[in-house]
Amino acid sequence: MILRDARLFDGREELATKGAIRFDPESGRIEAVGDVEPQGEEPSMSLPGHTVLPGLVDAHVHFSLSGQATIEDVVGTSDADLAFTEAANARTTLEAGVTSVRAMGARDLDVRLKRAIERGDVPGPRMVANCRSITITGGHGHHLGREVDGPVECRRAVREQIKKGAEFIKFMATGGVTTPGTDPRTLAFTYEEMEALIDEAHRRGVHVATHAHGAPGVKAAVEAGVDTVEHGTFMDEEAIDMLIAHDVTLVPTLSAPYRIARNTDRATEESIRKTDSVHDRHIEAFKRAVDAGVRIAGGTDAGTPFNYHGTNSTEISFMVEHAMDPVDAVVAMTGTAAETIGLEDAGTLEAGNYADLLVIEGNPLEDVSLLREPTAVLKGGEIVSGTLPDPQD
Ligand SMILES: [Zn+2]
Incomplete structure (x- = not known):
């Protein structure tokens, strides 16, 4: 043909x-x-x-979430119900032109959804799948994540995820916008914990992504050997220089704060307060990173509040709106994203x-x-x- x-x-x-x-x-x-x-x-x-x-490659999606105002809305959902939700979101994503994704994990469903798609049971994009994100006790995403404390438990948690089929590891270096009681600016893990976690993942041949808003979280994770930094909201010059020096890819997810900022009538009070303080800084950090020549992979954080599956390509519009050349922005969400998430044939x-x-x-x-x-x-x-x-x- x-x-x-x-x-x-x-x-x-x-x-x-x-x-x-x-x-x-x-x-x-x-x-x-x-x-x-x-x-x-x-x-x-x-x-x-x-x-x-x-086809577009989205380096950061959450199939378990469907744009609800709060992640706590899905906490009580059974695995069976959540699996159907994930399948529906995967289909919507594929039909919008996203033929590959890195799915950032939730319980242990993403690896199963990936197998179901490969069997042809349900339509969806090619997936690089994770199980649970690793977070400190009470840290960002603890509702659907694996809570850990101490370097030994970090290694155990990595081993557990890989045993269950995780193809990469994600951990939360800082607090997050959508988890009540966590601070996006503050470093969550100790350095020893991050080092143990990343070392264990790399020994097993899988890459490590970190959710990081604050500069201290970005710097510590990069120093400890992380492969991709998600968000990078409050990065300063030093953090940006470190991304380049350590050859780390940034997945800026500009869609995430934008969607909350545009839906303040429906978002939770805490997420609005946190978003107000992050949105402008996020764009500023992104512009600086682009100017400095940081490698950028496109990812939407689809599924987070009002950030609906199927609207993924809008991330490219946001990247262009905030300093990126259109060709570079399309490359970020095709060639570079595929390379970053380890999909050699896509x-x-x-x-x-x-x-x-x-x-x-x-x-x-x-x-x-x-x-x-x-x-x-x-x-x-x-x-x-x-x-x-x-x-x-
Ligand atoms: Zn995310």
Whole structure:
């Protein structure tokens, strides 16, 4: 199958203003990109005026949450109910054009959802899945996380998550906006705890993400060897320099505070108070990080208050609105995000990679808002939402 006469963006750069891509619907893999001519009776579709790019990769989603005002709303939910919610959110995400995600964990459901998607039982994006986030007793996300105290328990918690199938480890270096009684600016773990946790994960060959708002949390986690920093809200110059020196990727999740700030009539009083103090600083830190050349991977924090699944591409609009070049912002949520979360066969249009494709009318590299209305979304060469013209042969 060939898609032709379309602008091609490969997840790193624009390849052609009028090019073609061949994929094998059987294997679901890309076979050639660029200058491709149909052979024999091979079907092809002409897509003039359209752009073909990789499906988006969201490096930070919460399928267990659906944008409720407070995370406590899901605490009493049974695992069975939560599993259906997760499946619905995964489907919405895929249909919006997000063909891969890193799911930040909740109880132990994400690894099961991933298997269900791979079996074909439910539709959803490719997942890099976690089990429970690791947090100090009473720390951010403790409702759905694994509480720990002390370096030994940090190692045990990492081992437990990996035993249950976690493909990466997430821990909460600071408090959070959505957990009552925690302070986003304050460092939660001791340095020894973080070091033990990260060392244990790396010995087992999995990467480590940390939720960190305050600069002390970012710096300590980076020093201890973390791989990705989520949010980075209050980063100062020193923290930004450290991200570069230690080759750490930032997942800014600009959508999260924006959505709370826009829904103050429905958000909880505590989350509004915390968001007010974070939103401007968050944007400032993001701009500085972009200027300094920090590697940025796109992630939305979808599922957090009013941050609904399926609106993921708006993160790209936010990144562009706040200092990023449109092409760089699309790269952040395709090629770079896939590389960051360890999905080697996704995020770029290359022979051998999955045929996870987004077909957009117009040029989303000039107007990133076009990404919100895909003409068609393909996962593994199969149309999962939208339509394409009938193939000609
Ligand atoms: Zn999150």
